Amino acid sequence: xxxxxxxxxxxxxxxxxxxxxxxxxxxxxxxxxxxxxxxxxxxxxxxxxxxxxxxxxxxxxxxxxxxxxxxxxxxxxxxxxxxxxxxxxxxxxxxxxxxxxxxxxxxxxxxxxxxxxxxxxxxxxxxxxxxxxxxxxxxxxxxxxxxxxxxxxxxxxxxxxxxxxxxxxxxxxxxxxxxxxxxxxxxxxxxxxxxxxxx
Numbered sequence: 114x115x116x117x118x119x120x121x122x123x124x125x126x127x128x129x130x131x132x133x134x135x136x137x138x139x140x141x142x143x144x145x146x147x148x149x150x151x152x153x154x155x156x157x158x159x160x161x162x163x164x165x166x167x168x169x170x171x172x173x174x175x176x177x178x179x180x181x182x183x184x185x186x187x188x189x190x191x192x193x194x195x196x197x198x199x200x201x202x203x204x205x206x207x208x209x210x211x212x213x214x215x216x217x218x219x220x221x222x223x224x225x226x227x228x229x230x231x232x233x234x235x236x237x238x239x240x241x242x243x244x245x246x247x248x249x250x251x252x253x254x255x256x257x258x259x260x261x262x263x264x265x266x267x268x269x270x271x272x273x274x275x276x277x278x279x280x281x282x283x284x285x286x287x288x289x290x291x292x293x294x295x296x297x298x299x300x301x302x303x304x305x306x307x308x309x310x311x312x
Contacts, residue, residue, distance in 0.1 A: 117214065117274070121231055121250045124151050125212055125274055128233045128246065137210040137234040137242040151248065158187055158203075158232075158245040165203055165245060174249050177219060179262030192220075195268025202271040206232045207242045212274035219251070221264040227252040230266075231274065 117125060127147055131138035145152060153173035158165035170182035178190065187203075188196045199215065206213040215230040228251050234242035 117231075118229060118250055118252060120151060120154065121214070121229055121248060124148060124155070124231055124248050125233070128212065137236050139236045140244065143235070143246070154248045154250055156182070156247045156249070158247060160203065160207055160243055160245055163200060163204075164188055168244075177249060177251070178264045191217075191266045191268060195266070198268050198271060203232055203245060205273070206234045206245060209273070210234045210242050213271055214274045215271040216269040218267040218269065219264055220267050228266075 128138065128143075131142045148155065153171040156170040156174050157168045159168045165187040167182045167185050167187060175182050182190075188199060191199050195217075202213045202215055205211075211234070213232045215232065217228055217230055219226045219228050228249055231248045231250075233246040235244045235246050236242050237244050
């Protein structure tokens with residue numbers, strides 16, 4: 114597949130390095146401070162059932178759609194004709210525990226912008242991947258000051274995302290094994306998004 118943008122590759126490389134060639138990482142392995150520059154582009158999906166739901170969405174992700182996304186259904190952002198393909202991509206990421214990249218367009222009233230969406234499987238309480246850490250990256254700076262309310266996603270294609278394209282393996286700091294705050298809280302605190310206690 115084509116080379117990921119630098120911003121997407123930064124996120125993918127960190128996630129991939131946590132796996133050490135094995136299954137999807139646990140949420141406890143992820144240190145949001147390592148991805149501090151990318152936090153506004155990140156989101157977390159709860160994947161119980163076939164309709165993933167936002168548990169957390171970064172500020173830039175919400176700005177792209179002109180509203181707060183926490184609690185919304187991921188598929189509701191997509192034009193109906195592409196939803197089956199998006200569901201297939203998400204289920205493939207969870208089932209194979211491999212990253213997936215979706216090529217899409219943000220379509221608003223004043224502009225259309227090409228973007229790429231990473232879906233990175235993560236294990237929480239179970240032995241299987243049950244959440245997706247994702248990102249929405251615009252491939253060009255937004256025109257006309259952004260996209261805004263009423264924006265939808267138009268699906269174009271999806272493909273599995275393989276190991277780092279340049280072969281570089283990012284070193285990953287060790288992670289304490291003792292109990293620690295949940296990934297959701299740590300992401301929220303690092304991004305300045307915490308508004309109420311997260312469970």
